[in-house]
Amino acid sequence: MDFATFLIQLLNAVQYGLLLFLIAGGLTLILGIMGIINLAHGSFYMVGAYLAWSLSMHLGSLWLAIPAGIVLSVILGLLLEWLLIRRLYRLGHLQQVLLTYGLILIVEELRSIIWGDDVHGVPMPELLSASIPLTDTLAYPVYRLWISAVCVVFALLLYVLIQRTRLGMMIRAGASNREMVQSLGIDIDLLYRFVFALGVALAALAGMIAAPVSSVFPAMGNQVLIVCFAVVVIGGIGSVKGALVGALLIGLVDTFGKVTELPIGGLRFLPELAGMSVYLLMAVVLLWRPAGLFGKSS
């Protein structure tokens, strides 16, 4: 592999990883702080993408669509938490799996009713549609770099929020000791509502900024969900730092796995098995170090 190709794959891997982080970050917070397994999380990613398509058509550009979409998804998140999710806190994992599974069906059908089942493309904004030339024949799209940049910005914002604000302190405390936080007089209901809405908004944002490169199609939510669970498991439940490391790791394994050819025996080991390797990694972590790379040890 020559350097230019390697660089392209590396940038792709990082971009994919960062995007995964945006989605999985919310998932790990919801799981770690609220103790909720949210199977519908992938659906919010899909909703974000469809919002990007529909809003950019109506508002004329992606630049307007994104902030509008963020506002809408925050509202969606608050509404869902208040209506459904908060009833799950006292119920077990079984009910959570069930309810969020039903939620997937509801969200997908609503999407089908509102926006249909077709695959759509979302045009890149003019400003970002250029490509940076790397060699005579290869160029790297500016837009992909912008995706990574947006993810990095939000990763930093998330870091500042969690490590440097009082709210973040409450979130971290809530992750390790729910009862303590409550007994300190902090309104746990509002905290949970905020965390859930944050998770939804991040997933939707990821969908919005990814839409121009990944296109907008019905199965995109389900596709990304299980990978996100792998990220959360590898990184450690409740750890945002772990989600970042896990997401980048998976981004690298998946991207380079798909372009590397490694025949072992009769079977072409990679790229065929690249998809499987993510789950293999997840399984290994679960068996060897269930708390993940950065999670609290059991």
Next chain:
Amino acid sequence: MNEAILRTRALSRHFGGLAAVSDVSLACEMGQVHAVIGPNGAGKSTLINVLSGDLPASAGQVLFDGRDITRLAAERISQLGIARSYQKTNLFLPFTAFENCRLAAQSRLSSSMHFVRPALGREDINAAAQRSLAQAGLAGRGDVIVCALSHGEQRQVEIAMALATRPRVLLLDEPLAGMGAEESSRIVELLRELARDHAILLVEHDMDAVFAVANTLTVMVNGRVLESGSPAQIRASRAVQEAYLGVDGA
């Protein structure tokens, strides 16, 4: 029969920086009741947890019949003939008292991998369960769901379950907690009777019961053994009085 059947040597258990049990050496002999007493937080329950295999030891040894069992899992230790009762209710709450004991008795089968014949068809196991219930004073209460039993009766189920596993050694963690005077004296009688064919390690706060039934006392404070000896010795010891008995006041 004076060789100790259960013995610990410098047994320790740490939780991070906290030494819950530190350098504890004691011995239990067949036909004897060895009581472990001490203030709350002295490490008595932790000691039993380590002996029964529920918690791994951090250092030291546990010897059963001369054999080192320190690293064994709880299920292996139970199969060797060491049974325990729990201080915090640890029963099968949705099941009847009979079913709790029946399961305990069933554990003595070489294997429960039988998939067809009904479990209740095993009269031998049923009889063993009924026997242990009766021994613990719960004859006739077998059909009651355990969560509907009084606290004292639940403690009796704990004892019955331990007995149903036909042990040689009984590790009893506060069996009298929450019992009334009449129930307590009945259990004390039971302990005296059981002591004849078992070795009993008894953790208790009820000093009347302890002095009525124990052959040896070990006093633990802050995870360590303060003093160990006969009841008279302990009662007379000034150190023990200062540390524990005086404050507690039987």
Next chain:
Amino acid sequence: MSRSNTLAIAAVVILIALALLPFVAEKFTVQFATRILIMAIFAMSLNLLVGHAGLVSLGHAAYFGIAGYCLALSSPQYQAANFWTSLPLAMIAAGALALAIGALVLRTSGIYFIMATLAFAQMLHSLLHDTGIAGGSDGIFIYARPDIGFFGWRAFDLEKFGDFYFVVLALFVVVFGFIGVLRASLFGRVIAGIRVNEPRMRSLGFATFRYKLVCFVLAGMLAGLAGYLAAVQFGVVNPDMLGWHFSGAVLMMVILGGMGTLAGPVIGSAAMLLLEIGFQSLPAVDGINPGKHWQLPMGIAIVLVALYLPNGLTGLLRRGRADE
């Protein structure tokens, strides 16, 4: 009349009604009933794990699917496989997979167990979907249903929907009976004890890991039986048979029906498939076709069940009776 007598009579009546179905109902109904019975076997196998042992598996479709693939791969092309060899083979394959995966995932518990079962099932799904093995994402067609002839004597022809229905019904009754017997056996009591208080079982001297593993393998084999029959019915196997969506659907059936009971998974699968077909048949009104979007009312139904029916439909019938 005592409760168990009432239940026994009800069971016999239902069984007779089921046996008479092909004689009174049309083809579509019989085929639909066959589908319900197959899903009921699948749901019963998962209930063994979730309801009886307390092990929430989100990857149970793996054993369902692998058995279907086993049939597809062991069938000579365009010809019928031998029922009496291909079915045991498929069930053994499912059991072997369950043994391999169970030995690993049963080291975890709680939410990690749920995730681990999901991970392994997805691995298998990925393997079949992404590689060229076994037809990739298109899957494999099974052109001829297995031959159930016994040394030349063909009492049933699985190509006939009525005959196939009877074979499935018979297997359903066998599985139902087996699980009923299993629950009351020595093994079943250990599993029940593990569900209620596993640490206590260990302290009583039971090697709980072994029993959980055997339970996992049994559940896997029964799921394999259902997967084999489903492959026969639909004539095709594809990776979605192992996907988490399907694992989620069968989990829903188990919870909807009522976990830990014998009839629960049967009622749950019947209810779920009936709801599905009911929602799909909603009449079109003013150009709006609700039938096409049947997953919306289904999703709402699932959410309501999760919130308000913790004991499922059988819980409504039993109304707070203490377990065992």
